[in-house]
Amino acid sequence: WIFLARVALVLVLVTFSFFSVFSRVRFHRPAKFPSVHAVNSSVMGLSKPDNHSSSTLKPLPKPYGKVELSLNNVLLPEDKLTNTPSRLDGMSLDLETDLRVLGCELIQTAGILLKLPQVAMATGQVLFQRFYYSKSFVRHGMEITAMACVYLASKIEEALRRIRDVINVFHHIRQVNSQKPISPLIL
Numbered sequence: 001w002i003f004l005a006r007v008a009l010v011l012v013l014v015t016f017s018f019f020s021v022f023s024r025v026r027f028h029r030p031a032k033f034p035s036v037h038a039v040n041s042s043v044m045g046l047s048k049p050d051n052h053s054s055s056t057l058k059p060l061p062k063p064y065g066k067v068e069l070s071l072n073n074v075l076l077p078e079d080k081l082t083n084t085p086s087r088l089d090g091m092s093l094d095l096e097t098d099l100r101v102l103g104c105e106l107i108q109t110a111g112i113l114l115k116l117p118q119v120a121m122a123t124g125q126v127l128f129q130r131f132y133y134s135k136s137f138v139r140h141g142m143e144i145t146a147m148a149c150v151y152l153a154s155k156i157e158e159a160l161r162r163i164r165d166v167i168n169v170f171h172h173i174r175q176v177n178s179q180k181p182i183s184p185l186i187l
Contacts, residue, residue, distance in 0.1 A: 104128060107149060110170060120157035124146075
């Protein structure tokens with residue numbers, strides 16, 4: 001039960017850090033909704049010809065909102081990329097990079113064993129990377145965080161797997177990596 005409580009705590013931490021990163025993204029919405037003709041024309045990229053103009057069709061700007069990303073408006077600023085919490089806790093850049101790669105490989109392996117779609121595995125890896133830009137590898141175990149990211153990504157991408165299955169797959173991967181005889185985990 002303590003193990004499940006730790007997984008639940010990491011799920012909460014991953015969720016909060018994920019939404020704190022996205023709270024800085026600015027969304028722009030149009031002032032008013034376009035007419036049905038404008039929506040149908042914009043889907044085709046055409047505008048309605050006027051009676052007074054030539055019969056050529058002009059492209060309309062897309063009426064839906066957009067996310068504005070530029071070098072001045074990035075999700076993670078440069079100082080946060082270089083001064084990560086793990087680096088501030090004394091971890092070397094090489095070790096942190098190796099742990100990030102190992103965590104992503106672990107998520108990929110678990111996703112294959114759980115038969116998740118590739119988009120869910122990629123979402124889990126993004127959650128994993130973003131989590132460790134706000135928390136330290138020293139204070140939060142990589143394996144538990146990877147497990148929480150796989151579970152959360154499966155929910156986000158609507159390819160839900162039971163928490164029991166996720167825990168069993170990570171237990172299996174741990175046994176294979178340590179070359180121990182494979183035995184079931186009793187939950």
